[in-house]
Amino acid sequence: xxQDQLSKHIxxxxxxxxxxxxxxxxxxxxxxxxxxxxxxCNEADAKDATQDTFIKVWQNxxxxxxxxxxxxxxxxxxxxxxxxxxxxxxxxxxIDIVDNIxxxxxxxEGAINYKELINxxxxxxxxxxxxxxxVFILSELEELGADEISIITGLSQAKIKSNxxxxxxxxxxxxxxxx
Amino acid sequence: xxxxxxxxxMMINKVKEIKIECPESLTxxxxxxxxxxxxxxxxxxxxxxxxxxSSVAAILLLGLFVEQYFYTPKSNITQSxxxxxxxxxxxxxxxxxxxxxxxxxxxxxxxxxxxKFYNNLVSNH
Numbered sequence: 640x641x642q643d644q645l646s647k648h649i650x651x652x653x654x655x656x657x658x659x660x661x662x663x664x665x666x667x668x669x670x671x672x673x674x675x676x677x678x679x680c681n682e683a684d685a686k687d688a689t690q691d692t693f694i695k696v697w698q699n700x701x702x703x704x705x706x707x708x709x710x711x712x713x714x715x716x717x718x719x720x721x722x723x724x725x726x727x728x729x730x731x732x733x734i735d736i737v738d739n740i741x742x743x744x745x746x747x748e749g750a751i752n753y754k755e756l757i758n759x760x761x762x763x764x765x766x767x768x769x770x771x772x773x774v775f776i777l778s779e780l781e782e783l784g785a786d787e788i789s790i791i792t793g794l795s796q797a798k799i800k801s802n803x804x805x806x807x808x809x810x811x812x813x814x815x816x817x818x
Numbered sequence: 819x820x821x822x823x824x825x826x827x828m829m830i831n832k833v834k835e836i837k838i839e840c841p842e843s844l845t846x847x848x849x850x851x852x853x854x855x856x857x858x859x860x861x862x863x864x865x866x867x868x869x870x871x872s873s874v875a876a877i878l879l880l881g882l883f884v885e886q887y888f889y890t891p892k893s894n895i896t897q898s899x900x901x902x903x904x905x906x907x908x909x910x911x912x913x914x915x916x917x918x919x920x921x922x923x924x925x926x927x928x929x930x931x932x933x934k935f936y937n938n939l940v941s942n943h
Contacts (some may be wrong), residue, residue: 677838
């Protein structure tokens, strides 16, 4: 039912209906923002990446192939945008951002959690190459299967396995170091 | 599962549970950007239109070529025949040779007659 509704809205979008696009945006913006935040570790960059993703989705929705899951397609666009940002900047973490996030988060407990998340991702970001980081986040945090990651990243299953193995090994060693 | 793996799993689960809140203004910001951003569809449609037009033109040209090459009636005259053609009639190579032979024969006969006439004239004088 949900899938049918989504297909209808996609078709409407393909004919230029921006109201239908708003429905899709509301369905997927949380998912894309979370992914972008986990990869880029920065609220402003995550917001920019989400915005860029949906602009690209709007511009290219006529090329969307219905044989793939829509979420996979949208994940692919978002991953490419985040991956490009990572490669360009190799995002360096700034403590001011944590303070901003803590300030903008009304719940104190939530703010601590955010800090914990950022610290965790920062540990990974400092050492992992962009490709390994992307595969790690898609697999371990977004809980996507190898098939879907393969479609999203364009990497073979063997490469995904090896990247994931190296990333996990690195993260585990970092956890040990922190202790 | 060893201690290191357990700690890793615990940490991953903890991080996964953290709910990241999307900024409230994001939807309106994206919608504003989208209304400003042109759709790529128009460019694609124009390209498709050009593709269609050129393929139709190519098919028409191919049809014209096939029609010219296979269905237009050809002249029966070969190159060797053309050489022996007059303006009004067509003839085969053999006919042409026969006619030439006849002309040569007629000329020879005429020459013989002249020769005889001169010989008679000289002998009479």
